Amino acid sequence: AQSVAQPEDQVNVAEGNPLTVKCTYSVSGNPYLFWYVQYPNRGLQFLLKYITGDNLVKGSYGFEAEFNKSQTSFHLKKPSALVSDSALYFCAVREEVNTGFQKLVFGTGTRLLVSP
């Protein structure tokens, strides 16, 4: 089965500093990886995905993620954090079931706190 791990429950960063939210994956075959963000009392919002191609993927709100096959990682990054980036972030991996249907397997989430 496919899985992702988010080793940090919380990440703290000062506004203006670069941020990194970590994700490692375990898959058979080629990984299809995703990042989602959840603001308080809201549903998850899609940020970006890696399917194939460039290892650096750019997404919404200035976020990007770096796919590293040798380290089986897909870390989320942003060059300069904003207070409004404070939220819960989820990494996910696609898993295909026998019917050809695909589902997402989510990590446990990392809370990002950006201080002014």
Place this chain on the structure above:
Amino acid sequence: DAGITQSPRHKVTETGTPVTLRCHQTENHRYMYWYRQDPGHGLRLIHYSYGVKDTDKGEVSDGYSVSRSKTEDFLLTLESATSSQTSVYFCAIGRGESYEQYFGPGTRLTVT
């Protein structure tokens, strides 16, 4: 929120009562999902649907059933609610060709 609504948004119910949550989409997507979100567990898949009357179980389906009689509606039923089913429930639609999922605003369910 990609044209997805969930109702009710909040519900408090008693142990042993049946509860039905509704997910409605306006974009005619084939794939729909129900998840629950709990601290320390992230999101876990309860049931999913790949078409009208085509549904299957996810990883935490015990105590839940679903129905999809129309493309736009996906219902989740807790047959006899228990306190362990206190959670936030999210519906999602899947855009199959791009593998992305888009989520509704969630339903906060409390079972007392």
